[in-house]
Amino acid sequence: MTAEDDFDEFVRARWTATARLAYALTLDHQKAEDLAQDAFTKLWFHWRKVRDGNPEAYLRKIIASTFLSGRRRRWLGERPTETPPETVVDPATVQVDERLAIHQAMARLSPRQRAAVYLRYAEDLSERTVADLLGCSVGAVKxxxxxxLEALRADLTFAGPDQLADLTERGI
Structure with missing residues (x-):
C-alpha cells in the first residue's frame, strides 16, 4: 500500500472525529470544516514521517495549534444580528436546548479554556496530552x-463535565 493510499484511508477513518473536534473548538460548522481540511492538508506534508508513529496525536496537535493561531487573527466579516422570536418550548426539544446551552456556554470561554475543557472531558485526554497539544504546561492546562469549568458552572444550564461528555457520546 502506498503512502497516498494510507493517507486516504486515514482521512476517511478520522474525518468525523476530526471535524467534531474542530467544531468543538470553533463552534461554527463552516470554520470547523475549514480547520479540519487545513489540518489534513498540513498532515499530508508530514505523512511519510508520522504515519508509522501516532498520526492521530499529530493531527490533534495540528488542529489545536492552527485553531489557537487562527484566533489571533481578527475577522471583520459579517455578524448576523437577528434574533429568532420567542417560542413555546416543546419537551421534545430538550436535547436541542441542551446542545444550544452547551454551545453558548462554551462560546463564552476563552479559546484556551474551551480547548482545555473539550480535550480533557469530551476527548478524555490526559492533562499531559492536552498540555502537549496546546503547547503549554500541565499547570496551565489545570x-x-x-x-x-467555573465559568460553565456559573451558567445555570450547565451541570458539569459529565454533561459535556454525555452530549459528545450522543453525537452532539
Missing part, C-alpha cells in the same frame, strides 16, 4: 480547565 488552570484553564478549572477556570473554564
Amino acid at each position: 488552570q484553564h480547565t478549572r477556570r473554564g
